[in-house]
Amino acid sequence: MNEFFFNEIRNGNFTEVKAMLKQNPVLLDSKDQRGSSPLILATYYDQLEIVALLLTSGAKLDMKDASGNTALMGVCFKGYEDSAKMLIEKGANVNEQNGMGATALIYSATFNRLGIAKLLLENGADVSKKDVRGKTALDHAKMQGVQSLITLLENH
Numbered sequence: 001m002n003e004f005f006f007n008e009i010r011n012g013n014f015t016e017v018k019a020m021l022k023q024n025p026v027l028l029d030s031k032d033q034r035g036s037s038p039l040i041l042a043t044y045y046d047q048l049e050i051v052a053l054l055l056t057s058g059a060k061l062d063m064k065d066a067s068g069n070t071a072l073m074g075v076c077f078k079g080y081e082d083s084a085k086m087l088i089e090k091g092a093n094v095n096e097q098n099g100m101g102a103t104a105l106i107y108s109a110t111f112n113r114l115g116i117a118k119l120l121l122e123n124g125a126d127v128s129k130k131d132v133r134g135k136t137a138l139d140h141a142k143m144q145g146v147q148s149l150i151t152l153l154e155n156h
Contacts, residue, residue: 006032012047021057028059035066043071043083051083061092068098076107081115094125101131109137109153112146117153127156 005027008016017038021027031037039059042050051071055061062070072092075083084104088094097103102110105125108117117137121127130136141149 002027002030002032005030006036006038006041009038009041009047009050010045012045012050014047014049014053017050018053021053025057028054028057029063031065035064037063037065037071039063040065040069040071040074043075043080043087044078046075046078046080046083048082048086051086055086055090061087061090062096064096064098068100069102070096070098070104072096072104073098073102073107076104076113076116076120077111079111079113079116081113081119084116084119088119088123094120094123095129097129097131101129101133103129103131103137105129105137106131106135106140109140109146109149110144112144112149114146114148114152117149121152121156127153 005020039054042054064070072087094104105120108120127137138153141153
């Protein structure tokens with residue numbers, strides 16, 4: 001049952017996901033074999049309609065996968081700005097850290113996601129947070145050589 005539910009999320013089958021959630025609400029807090037929640041999976045595949053459904057159904061915003069990543073962290077590295085906005089508007093923790101100490105802002109800097117970095121900073125992202133190697137988002141932007149991100153982060 002769970003695997004079918006997760007496949008429907010991956011495939012973007014909104015109608016089926018909605019029906020399955022109505023029939024079995026505990027699916028909202030389930031995890032797939034990789035430790036991803038329905039919300040993490042829906043954001044990872046950029047299924048905005050399903051993301052909205054899961055959020056209005058009460059999905060836990062900061063649930064983590066097996067690596068300690070939240071849905072917000074995943075969209076920051078994938079570059080899905082609309083999903084990032086939706087998660088932040090619902091109250092996702094912009095300063096949550098995964099097992100390696102990375103934050104959503106560190107991911108946005110590492111993967112050159114300027115728009116998402118601006119959004120995170122506008123919503124309280126902490127530029128001083130460091131990963132396990134002692135690197136901040138600014139350090140990661142400098143390693144990537146992305147001047148627009150370096151400038152943005154230096155001015156916060």
